[in-house]
Amino acid sequence: MTTVLRAHAEDQYAEELEVLAKDDDRVRPPGWKLSPWAVTTYILGDGERITPKYIGPRRIVEVAVATLATDRALLLLGVPGTAKTWLSEHLAAAISGDSTLLVQGTAGTAEEAVRYGWNYARLLAEGPSREALTPSPVMRAMAEGRIARVEELTRMPSDVQDALITVLSEKTLPIPELNEEVQAARGFNLIATANDRDRGVNELSSALRRRFNTVVLPVPGTAEEEVDIVTRRVEQLGRSLELPGIPAGLEEIRRVVTVFRELRTGVTEDGRTKVKSPSGTLSTAEAISVITNGVALAAHFGDGVLRPADVAAGIVGAVIQDPVSDRVVWREYLETVVRERRDWRDFYRACRDEG
Numbered sequence: 001m002t003t004v005l006r007a008h009a010e011d012q013y014a015e016e017l018e019v020l021a022k023d024d025d026r027v028r029p030p031g032w033k034l035s036p037w038a039v040t041t042y043i044l045g046d047g048e049r050i051t052p053k054y055i056g057p058r059r060i061v062e063v064a065v066a067t068l069a070t071d072r073a074l075l076l077l078g079v080p081g082t083a084k085t086w087l088s089e090h091l092a093a094a095i096s097g098d099s100t101l102l103v104q105g106t107a108g109t110a111e112e113a114v115r116y117g118w119n120y121a122r123l124l125a126e127g128p129s130r131e132a133l134t135p136s137p138v139m140r141a142m143a144e145g146r147i148a149r150v151e152e153l154t155r156m157p158s159d160v161q162d163a164l165i166t167v168l169s170e171k172t173l174p175i176p177e178l179n180e181e182v183q184a185a186r187g188f189n190l191i192a193t194a195n196d197r198d199r200g201v202n203e204l205s206s207a208l209r210r211r212f213n214t215v216v217l218p219v220p221g222t223a224e225e226e227v228d229i230v231t232r233r234v235e236q237l238g239r240s241l242e243l244p245g246i247p248a249g250l251e252e253i254r255r256v257v258t259v260f261r262e263l264r265t266g267v268t269e270d271g272r273t274k275v276k277s278p279s280g281t282l283s284t285a286e287a288i289s290v291i292t293n294g295v296a297l298a299a300h301f302g303d304g305v306l307r308p309a310d311v312a313a314g315i316v317g318a319v320i321q322d323p324v325s326d327r328v329v330w331r332e333y334l335e336t337v338v339r340e341r342r343d344w345r346d347f348y349r350a351c352r353d354e355g
Contacts, residue, residue, distance in 0.1 A: 005240070005241075006240060007240075008089075008093065008099050009053075009089045009090050009092075009093035009099050010093040010098060010099055013042075013051075013053075013093070016042060016051070017033070017042065017093070017094065019049055019050070020034055020038045020041060020042055020050065021033060021038070024037075024038040026038065029187070030145075030186035031145040031146070031185065031186045031187015032095050032096075032187060033094065033095060034094055036062075036066060036069055038094075039094040039095055040058070040061050040065050042090070042094045043061050043065075043091070043094065044058060044061055052232070053087075053090045054086065054087050054090070055220070055228060055229045056083075056217065056220070057218070060217065060218075063213075063215055064076070064087070064215050065091070067213040067215070068091065068095060068189045068191070070213075071171070072211070072212065072213045073168050073189060073191070073192065073211055073212045073213070074091075074189070074190070074191045074192070074212065074215065075153070075192045075193075075194060075209075075212035075213065075214045075215070076088055076191065076192070076193045076194070076215055077193075077214055077216050077217070078195075078196055078216055079195070079197060079219060080195055080197065080281045080283045080285065081281060081283020081286060082217040082219055082284070083217060083284075083285075084193040084194075084195075084217055085193055087217070088149050088151075088191040088193055089149070091147065092146075092147040092191060095147050096145075096146035096187065097146075098146055099147075100137075101137040101138070101140055101141045101147065101148045101149060102137055102148075102149045102150075103136065103137050103138060103148070103149070103150045103151070105150060105151055105152035105153050105155040106155050106156070107155060107156075107157070109156045109157070109160055110160065111159065111160050112134075112136065113136055113137075113160070114136055114138050114160060114163045115136055115138070115139065115173060116133055116134060116135050116136050116139050116173075116175065117134040118133060119131075119134055128177040128178055129178070130178065133175070133178070137149075138150075138167060138173070138190070139173055141190070142167070142171075142172075142173060142185065142188050143182055143185060144185060144187075144188075145184070145185030145187030145188050146187060147188075147190070148188070148189075148191070149190070149191050149192075149193075150190060150193070151192075151193050152193060152194065152195065153192040153194045153204070154194045154195065154201050154202050154203065155201060155202065156202060157202060161202065161204060161205070161208055162205060162207070164208060165207055165208055165211065167184075167190070168208075168211035168212075169211055171183065171184040171188070172184065192212065197281070219284070220284060223254070223258060223261055226257045226261065226287070227253055229288075230253050230256070230287050230288050230291060231253055233288045234288060234291045234292050234295065237288070237292050238292070238295060241296075243292075243295055243296055243299055249306035249307075252306050252307070252308065252310075252311050255344065256287050256290055256291060256311055256315060259315060259319075259338075260282040260283075260284075260286070262275060262333075262337070263275060263277055263319065263329075263333060264277065264281075264282045268337055273336065275332070275333050275336070276333070277329070278319050278320070278322070278325075278329045278330065279325065279326055280318060280319060282318060282319065286318045289314065289318075291311060293313075294306055294311035294314060295310075297310040297313075307346075308346045308347040308350035309353075312347070312350035312351045312353070313354050315351060315354075316330065316351060316354045334348065334351055334352060338351065
């Protein structure tokens with residue numbers, strides 16, 4: 001039996017969803033697998049049987065879940081690495097039991113990805129018919145009363161974005177070729193994500209924006225919170241990738257998180273020294289990637305202990321996106337901040353040797 005590299009949320013956490021459904025005696029909106037209270041518990045965890053999927057303000061999750069219980073669509077907005085995709089997947093899994101009805105927004109996304117397409121062999125042979133029609137994930141979600149997901153909404157061309165207006169306002173998708181329409185079954189809604197830094201790429205029209213309730217996902221508020229997020233996700237990724245059992249060194253995680261936060265905010269954690277920020281985002285997601293790669297290096301090419309040399313290359317690669325300006329920023333940070341920290345000497349040497 002083939003083991004998938006990354007299971008869908010509803011498969012990976014099927015036991016937790018089953019436990020919640022069994023104990024859930026609260027009111028469920030039409031078409032929902034769980035009540036809003038149970039969905040929120042699934043996302044944030046309960047400290048016992050349910051593991052947290054998102055670490056952040058509870059009120060943000062409550063607002064997101066409450067929005068999906070109404071006729072308003074949900075827009076998750078934030079800088080890269082704030083778990084927009086992760087949260088949208090788990091919301092869809094908990095509400096619909098299916099997180100796979102996904103449209104990935106890119107500059108090349110066509111309107112068919114949002115509405116419907118055609119099997120052209122059947123179309124030419126038989127003419128327009130339901131059998132020749134190829135439904136989009138959004139159309140399927142409408143027909144089945146499930147949650148549809150649209151990733152990177154502002155990456156999609158404006159005319160493709162606006163194909164959603166009728167879907168979100170009238171809850172119907174016309175099929176003029178057949179003189180028919182698909183009406184949304186109860187339980188249908190849509191979650192879109194957008195990147196704060198993509199403003200100006202393909203901004204949402206005012207007509208489309210009015211169809212969404214926008215929830216802004218913040219970056220982790222404290223270093224401890226970010227360390228907790230990175231530690232949990234690295235452990236999860238390590239299990240799914242079947243990396244050798246190496247404990248992710250908490251000291252190295254703290255260092256990576258500290259470096260990223262200081263470069264991101266432009267000031268050291270004690271507030272005494274201002275530093276220049278590089279061009280990259282240095283998000284929590286990138287910190288997770290750096291540590292996961294370090295664990296793989298330590299397991300396969302090291303002594304089984306996560307050390308500064310294992311994370312140094314990943315940090316340098318994440319920071320230096322522009323080989324000219326970012327390298328200057330990184331060198332200055334190394335010499336003025338990292339070098340002065342006595343307990344960071346090994347970390348300083350490893351990063352200096354990498355670049």
